[in-house]
Amino acid sequence: MPIVSLTTRLTLLFALVSIAVFASLGFLIKHSIEEHFVAQDFAELDDKIRTTANLVKNLKTGENPPSIHEVMENTVVDHDSIIIKIDSSSGGQLFASGPIAFPFNKTQLLNKPGQIQRTAWNEGDIRYRGAAMAIAGGDGRPRLILSAAIETTRHRVFMQQFAKELSGLMVAATLFSALLGWLVARQGLAPLRLMRAKAKSVTATRLDQRLPVETIPAELATLAQELNRMFDRLEESFSRLTHFSSDIAHELRTPISNLMTQTQVSLSRARSTQEYQEILASNVEELEKLSRMISDMLFLAKAEHGLELPSREHFALELEIVKLFDFYEALADERQVRMQMQGSGELIGDRLMIDRAISNLLSNAIRYTPEDGLIDLHIEQGIDALTLTICNEGKTIPEQDLTYLFDRFYRCDQARGHNETEGTGLGLSITRAIVNAHGGHISVKSANNRTCFTLSFPH
Structure with a gap:
């Protein structure tokens, strides 16, 4: 399955969010308009009910009094959008401007005179909203039930057209938002493309290329720094x-x-x-x-590639150094060099590898110590680590050479001479590898014609 690009993902997410927002907004607008129509229709119906009630109450008795039918015909004849009906509490119909069966409960209306009740119903495919109220007939007449209804077809037609236009507008707005989202995502991911271009430019002959951290957003700065560190390691x-x-x-x-x-x-x-x-x-x-x-x-x-210790054993370091003193005694006597040791300590590790590391340092010390010089070994058993210091007299190693002293084949003329007895130039590199394999650390200092190597092994 192909992997979708980050720009496409962000664009799709932006489009989905836009759809959700526009759909919610469209629903709220549609609902608000419908509620407005409902309130408008019932307000108009309430007004008609109260107007009709006032007309009926003002009818007076006398010779040839006007009937309710005549009054209503002359009053609401021009309101063809509203159907008005007047019924007597006894069941007779006094007036009706249209043949509609109002679904009101007469008993409930008569029990609460003067209180308007509202409802909505369907007759076939036509939707109606209606209001009704019971009043006194006036001049001793029986109570009347006034009803009014309005057809909502025009509202439904309007809402259908509005919904169609709103849907089209939402689709267009969503597409436009998706386009904007793509542009924003592409612009926002420009630093990633810059990082890709920089990484692509790194070759075996151009390992000095680095990412411009100062021009990269804070969210990607850490990644850029780590990539730069990776490039540093690769270059090194x-x-x-x-x-x-x-x-x-x-x-x-x-x-x-x-x-x-x-x-x-x-x-x-x-x-x-x-x-x-x-x-x-x-x-x-x-x-x-x-x-x-x-x-x-x-x-x-x-x-x-991660040197593993062949074995681990507990041994006294001073005893191993005594054995090495015995081994190098003849060479030291030949060069008229003295060796001495102070302190003691116990170490856990591979005995042969530790012997090899100390032997490399000791042979170098004998080689570069002048006649009647002294090689001093000091063991210190600390709380957290065991430290072995090997110091010898001789020419001071320049500061610029100390940094590279543990590199393979590195030699500095002031400290080492090229002669027939010289080693392979790998002794110090091997010593550092052995110390690192034991979780330790090795360092060197050289000053005032005295050079000291310090090996530290944690407990």
């Missing part, structure tokens, strides 16, 4: 991917080039067994570096 991710592809190509090119060069040189002429063994040993070192780099990149790729 794409930029990181681009840099990563470039860095990995650069990092892989060097060992592969070395392997090719050494292999080509070795094949250029016949060599002794010892020379082949030396070349193969050199190639093994390069291959080990490639293997280590690929393993690290696979680890980081898993970390980006």
Whole structure:
């Protein structure tokens, strides 16, 4: 089933609301006019009843007195739209201007003389409204019942014509309202079309496009801000991917080039067994570096998609650091670097991954600490988190490099040198991924020839 556009939905809703409003308004107008006709007819009938009552009461007896029939003939002969009837309480008919059977109850009228009763009835297809009242006959005459009726055909014809014209007007007004609703909806949704155009303009080469939040209505401003944040994340991710592809190509090119060069040189002429063994040993070192780099990149790729801990166990962090001190003792002695640890604390996590994270920081600290320098590890068991700080003496890392220090393959010349002992450039990235997988946070500060990495693990 095709999805109806938002503009069409709003137009239809606007048309439905217009139909409901116009229909209600038309019903009220029609009802008001009908009530006006009813009140007008009964007011005219009441007037005729009272006029007739006054005429009858003023009749006097004497020689050759005028009869009620003569008086009424001369008085209401020109009122052909109203039918008047005068009956005696004894049952005789004194006057009738038309052959209509009035449906009034004579007994009720005689019991309430002077009080007008109203009613409406049909005779065939003709609708009548009538009024009746009982009065004294005057000069000793018996009581009389005065009745008057009016035909409502002219009102019905008028209302039918009015209803037809009103219906046509309502249809035209509804269509016009729907058109206005479409224009209003289209104009009101213009910011959405602008957002669509901006989003459509975002491509791999134009990730810097952003939605103009300041020109978008408040109702859509939040959506625009979230879309801009999404574009920021896309641009950042794409930029990181681009840099990563470039860095990995650069990092892989060097060992592969070395392997090719050494292999080509070795094949250029016949060599002794010892020379082949030396070349193969050199190639093994390069291959080990490639293997280590690929393993690290696979680890980081898993970390980006939500790294899961292989296991969780409760262990004392200071005992793991003592094991790492024993492992790096020979390298530290060779570089004449001292290592010390203070504090203790317990941690819940994957022991091997924590060892790897601390090992990366510790090996870097040994590498960049000058002779007779000190590497200081401090463990602090807080109420909410366990904090491990690893500080080493050495050249201060510039402020502009600290921001990118945990990026893949990033190196700053002041802190790291390009030499044969240098790693793959992924150690700090892996360390941050491990800390994040444990729900922790890692930060770095460098000042006054002292660099400190702080790892914080929540309980």
